[in-house]
Amino acid sequence: MKIKILFVAFLCAWFLPSCFSDKGNYEYKKDRGISGSMSSVTTFIGEEIRLEPVMNYGDIQDTTNVSFHWFIKDTLLSKDRVLLYKGDKSESVSCYLYITDNETGITQAIYFKIDVVSPFSNGWALLCNQNGKSEIAHIALLDTQTEEGDVFTEFRLYKDIYKAQNKNEELGSEPVKLMEHYRQETNAINELLVIQRGGQGCVELDGASLQKVLTTKQELIDEVLPANFAPNDIVYLEYLHFIWNSDGSLFSRLVEKPTTGFHLSSFSNIPVYVEKGLRVDDILYTAYFVTDFVLLYDGLNKRLLPYGSYSATTTGNIGELIYQGSYPSGYTPFNNLGEMKLIYGSSYNDYTSVYGNEADFSMLLQNPGTGKYYWQNFHVLYKKPNFTASLPSNNAVIEFPGGDLITPSSKFWLLKTRAYMFFTAGNNNDKLYYYDTNKNSIHLYKDFGGQEIAAMHPNKGFTEMGVALKSGTFMLFDITDAVFISGQPRMIYSAEGLDEIVDVIYRYAKTTDHWR
Secondary structure, three states: OEEEEEOOHHHHHHHOHHHHHHOOOOOOOOOOOOEEEOOOEEEEOOOEEEEOOEEEOOOOOOHHHEEEEEEEOOEEEEOOOOEEEEOOOOEEEEEEEEEEEOOOOEEEEEEEEEEEEOOOOEEEEEEEEEOOEEEEEEEEEEEEEOOOOOEEEEEEEEOOHHHHHOOOOOOOEEEEEEEEEEOOOOOOOEEEEEEEEEOOOOEEEEOOOOOEEEEOHHHEHHHOOOOOOOEEEEEEOOOEEEEEEOOOOEEEEEOOOOOOOOOOOOEOOOOOOOOOOOOEEEEEOOOHHHHOEEEEEEOOOOEEEEEEOOOOOOOOEEOOEEOOOOOOOOOOOOOOOOOOEEEEEEEEEEEEEOOEEEEEEEEEEEOOOOOOEEEEEEEEEEEOOEEEEEOOOOOOEEEOOOHHHOOOOOOEEEOOOOOEEEEEEOOOOOEEEEEEOOOOEEEEEEEOOOOOEEEEEEOOOOOEEEEEEOOOEEEEEEOOHHHHHHOOOEEEEEEOOOOEEEEEEEEEOOHHHOOO
8 A cells, every 4th residue: 555645744753853954944845756665475483584665766866865664563663775574473463664755755655464474383393302401393384386386385494493482491301292282162273282301391382483381380280290290291172181190190170161262270289089099001092172082091900991071060081981792702801901011002083973972993902921912993982971882893803913023112103094003113113114904914114224213293184104213304204005005115305404303293283184
């Protein structure tokens, strides 16, 4: 928008005090045709951009006799022709550039916008260890358009983000894990939880800017930490959040109005009580923004316990997994795993139905006596407040063919919409295999030649797998069926020279894509 105006006395006093030097000479001064233009721009958080108007100096010969005043909102930022601007959070900023012919006092006001967007909303976030200190890196997926109009995905690496976004403050130390979570019933408002043992402890970050919101200590009643407080994870169900501590205890909080904010109540610092006692050794995660429950493995009593968000007036429901049929031969009961060792478990085919929230599950179990491994399947229906299990008619339990590859360091990821589970193996945890659950067969995907795999995470479509090596390299691989058929891995992107990588997660950008 361009507006040509003649400065009156009070405006001259604001911008150009020299206007008073005419000592009452208010004769008409000819517009010499100076004009400029600015387009609205989009930039990324933390990225400095150079803003310069396209100028037409008209009849003027001395171009230095032109003044520039850059306003962002109501603040004068610069009097230079070129403005250097860096946004630190996601927002749309209203801007004005005033271009003044100093001889005539005629000013043009140009309105434009700067849209500051987050490059951290999707892609892969990495938790790194810088000689014991925690830091965050991110690989952003940015749509870039060529001069011919073609759009392609650009991978852009950002390092040392926490310090850059938090006035050089140190994040903490002894990093453990990253966790993304969303405000219920919103599409894109999210936070990123950093789980760490040292420094300020676990920290919640704004999902877009990665600026600190608060520490987990501040979320406990009276900010009193329980004894031996060292969280493994925090789970965010609809009306219930709970901290899973490394000693197997749980600390919960009621969330009465989950749509109104993130931190509206405090976590109890007294552990959740369950009859017969409770020691959570593992959690079988679901896409709990849909299912609203997870399965706890109580290692003290060798049983699976469903934990669901029941209503706005209760603190959640740790229930019994009800199964009324007879178990097939060789099937390990849910309420008594006995001597069987739970190696890994996860949901798949998570979805919502008219009957309630439900998911299919698979578990990898080992018989320590024989050394054999078994793949066990079941279904859970959460029709509040009850959890009902059912078994498939075929292959409810089968011997797992890759048991000789599994080590204590193996990591697992069951793809939720496809019939594959990825797992790591090898003496140095440097080999990536996948298990075809339909064919009951094991295949080597990639041998990293001695480089330890620290973490892995698929994209939202489960067609790509991000693999982070402890040595500081991130690789993105194609895991479509065509690649599996070819028998050769296909790398899409790699980034080297990072600090020691502890964890990697995919940033989904919106809750409806999370873990689907």
